[in-house]
Amino acid sequence: MMKKFGGPALFLDRSDINTDEIIPAKYLTEVTKEALKPYILEDLQIEGFDPKGDAVRRARVIVTRENFGCGSSREHAPWVFEVNEIHAVIAESYARIFRQNMFNGGMLAIELPKEEINRLFNMVGGGEVEIGIDLASGKITARAGKEREETFAFEISPFDKALVEAGGWVEFADQRY
Amino acid sequence: MGKTIAEKIFDSHLRDEPFPGTRVVDLDRVLCHEITTPIAIADLVWREKDRVFDRTKIKAVIDHVTPSKDSKTATQAKILRDWAKRHDLTDFFDIGRNGVCHALFPEKGFIRPGFTVIMGDSHTCTHGAFGAFAAGVGTTDLEVGILKGVCAFREPKTIRIDINGVLPAGTYAKDVILYVISRLGVNGATDRVIEFRGPVVDAMSMESRMTLCNMAIEAGGTSGICLPDTTTVDYLWPFIREEYENREEAIADFGKWHSDDDAEYERVLTIDVSDLTPQVTYDYKPDCVKPVNEMVGTPVDQVYIGTCTNGRIEDLRIAATILRGKKIADSVRGIVSPATPKIYNDALAEGIIQVFMEAGFCVTNPTCGACLGMSNGVLAEGEVCASTSNRNFPGRMGRGGMVHLMSPATAAASAIVGKIADPRTFTE
Numbered sequence: 001m002m003k004k005f006g007g008p009a010l011f012l013d014r015s016d017i018n019t020d021e022i023i024p025a026k027y028l029t030e031v032t033k034e035a036l037k038p039y040i041l042e043d044l045q046i047e048g049f050d051p052k053g054d055a056v057r058r059a060r061v062i063v064t065r066e067n068f069g070c071g072s073s074r075e076h077a078p079w080v081f082e083v084n085e086i087h088a089v090i091a092e093s094y095a096r097i098f099r100q101n102m103f104n105g106g107m108l109a110i111e112l113p114k115e116e117i118n119r120l121f122n123m124v125g126g127g128e129v130e131i132g133i134d135l136a137s138g139k140i141t142a143r144a145g146k147e148r149e150e151t152f153a154f155e156i157s158p159f160d161k162a163l164v165e166a167g168g169w170v171e172f173a174d175q176r177y
Numbered sequence: 178m179g180k181t182i183a184e185k186i187f188d189s190h191l192r193d194e195p196f197p198g199t200r201v202v203d204l205d206r207v208l209c210h211e212i213t214t215p216i217a218i219a220d221l222v223w224r225e226k227d228r229v230f231d232r233t234k235i236k237a238v239i240d241h242v243t244p245s246k247d248s249k250t251a252t253q254a255k256i257l258r259d260w261a262k263r264h265d266l267t268d269f270f271d272i273g274r275n276g277v278c279h280a281l282f283p284e285k286g287f288i289r290p291g292f293t294v295i296m297g298d299s300h301t302c303t304h305g306a307f308g309a310f311a312a313g314v315g316t317t318d319l320e321v322g323i324l325k326g327v328c329a330f331r332e333p334k335t336i337r338i339d340i341n342g343v344l345p346a347g348t349y350a351k352d353v354i355l356y357v358i359s360r361l362g363v364n365g366a367t368d369r370v371i372e373f374r375g376p377v378v379d380a381m382s383m384e385s386r387m388t389l390c391n392m393a394i395e396a397g398g399t400s401g402i403c404l405p406d407t408t409t410v411d412y413l414w415p416f417i418r419e420e421y422e423n424r425e426e427a428i429a430d431f432g433k434w435h436s437d438d439d440a441e442y443e444r445v446l447t448i449d450v451s452d453l454t455p456q457v458t459y460d461y462k463p464d465c466v467k468p469v470n471e472m473v474g475t476p477v478d479q480v481y482i483g484t485c486t487n488g489r490i491e492d493l494r495i496a497a498t499i500l501r502g503k504k505i506a507d508s509v510r511g512i513v514s515p516a517t518p519k520i521y522n523d524a525l526a527e528g529i530i531q532v533f534m535e536a537g538f539c540v541t542n543p544t545c546g547a548c549l550g551m552s553n554g555v556l557a558e559g560e561v562c563a564s565t566s567n568r569n570f571p572g573r574m575g576r577g578g579m580v581h582l583m584s585p586a587t588a589a590a591s592a593i594v595g596k597i598a599d600p601r602t603f604t605e
């Protein structure tokens with residue numbers, strides 16, 4: 001089953017945010033995804049960022065910079081997003097395993113060029129940014145307040161798209177192999 | 178056009194190409210440990226697909242937290258243990274026989290040139306030292322690997338790194354790879370295979386090649402890889418002697434996994450290590466690397482020698498050479514974790530364990546231990562560790578702690594001084 005994408009955006013203004021910052025290693029002892037929920041981004045230190053804050057709780061999309069999700073192979077990183085209903089990340093680039101883990105779970109790891117990521121970050125400050133993602137047309141619509149609206153085109157590989165449509169790699173592989 | 182070793186391995190294992198550029202390959206090994214596998218098992222059970230594609234090709238170990246430290250880690254171990262038993266896996270390693278996965282599995286002869294290997298662990302790239310394509314994956318990839326014996330990858334593009342010159346005294350594979358990472362950057366090899374070549378690699382032991390490949394992921398690499406040669410065959414000989422008449426035959430056979438001379442590389446980086454000095458990381462990213470002289474004098478609270486990067490017998494020997502007859506500083510907590518029972522045993526037989534103990538080190542059982550701050554050796558806020566491991570991320574060894582990555586020689590020297598120290602002052 002395909003997941004739902006889009007909603008309020010959480011902006012993480014730093015590159016190289018690693019998996020330990022997304023979900024600290026000490027929580028890897030959990031054996032269910034649900035149990036990870038409260039610990040999302042717990043060790044991430046960016047000025048003005050509060051992992052327990054409202055913005056994190058409301059977020060359905062993450063917007064960030066380069067090499068997001070580097071470090072460990074732990075799928076706990078996409079899971080902690082999944083159980084917090086964050087099904088899409090938009091970044092300049094990703095670490096390979098993290099990106100694959102997102103698509104394997106039927107979620108989106110969208111890449112946009114630096115200028116467009118900048119354009120998204122420029123919308124911060126005008127109230128909550130609401131992001132709509134249309135997989136079929138490859139279009140992202142970002143709205144801040146009533147006036148401001150920006151659109152972006154994105155591409156994902158046909159394989160990644162097939163994974164998202166199937167609901168993940170287990171479903172895809174199970175039908176095919 | 179010729180092919181690289183990674184391309185040859187992909188070609189020979191190709192199961193499917195569902196879309197251009199996506200390669201689904203058959204797997205020779207699916208390796209499992211108790212941190213990332215239990216959720217895959219739980220999901221398979223939930224889907225009513227609790228099966229394994231081949232019980233002889235899946236290998237499992239409890240290594241990250243062992244002995245279990247609390248009910249939660251005991252549960253993780255139990256899930257893996259019960260599953261291994263339920264499916265009658267031919268190889269499962271529990272207390273008494275367990276060790277750090279990337280040291281244990283090669284030692285058991287499980288990895289061969291030309292193999293495809295996945296594991297739910299980012300440092301799976303270590304196994305590329307044998308001329309295998311070995312990649313860390315997430316739990317879903319692991320789950321599909323367990324169930325179907327396949328994994329999907331993009332077309333492997335390769336960065337070739339030619340390592341020339343002669344390694345100076347006091348520098349080791351760890352210094353080389355730290356230097357390489359500083360040159361590539363933490364995502365300089367993302368989605369790429371790193372092929373390590375050149376006379377310095379040719380002269381390296383399998384242990385050193387594993388150290389090199391182990392940290393390919395710290396530059397974002399999918400797999401590190403070395404071409405199989407005489408050294409590879411000598412290491413594997415006890416496991417392959419039935420398959421070949423003699424070593425020469427094995428060497429010739431493994432030659433099919435050599436990259437062609439006209440293979441296409443995305444990038445070739447040539448470095449000369451003749452003037453290399455010991456390297457140390459200084460911040461929270463593995464590409465923040467400085468020569469040791471710029472770090473000398475930094476006080477450390479703990480020194481950790483072990484892990485899948487540098488917990489092998491060669492590493493313990495190097496550290497022991499420096500520690501022999503010396504005491505570590507009063508202000509330092511020294512911890513050494515031999516990576517496998519065999520390494521522990523060899524170190525005992527060679528008197529190395531005694532050297533560590535007399536110097537004031539605590540010797541733990543084989544385990545990942547302090548490396549990831551999940552069980553023993555956790556740092557307190559503000560504390561500093563000189564470590565032979567591979568990651569220095571914030572919080573890696575405990576919240577608010579700082580980890581400086583370095584070779585076993587530099588770590589041993591730092592333990593004696595109580596501050597980051599240049600190992601060459603002890604060896605010359």
Ligand code: SF4
Nearest residue numbers: 300484485545548549
């Ligand atoms: S020793 Fe450290 S890096 Fe290696 S497998 Fe264990 S936790 Fe991971």
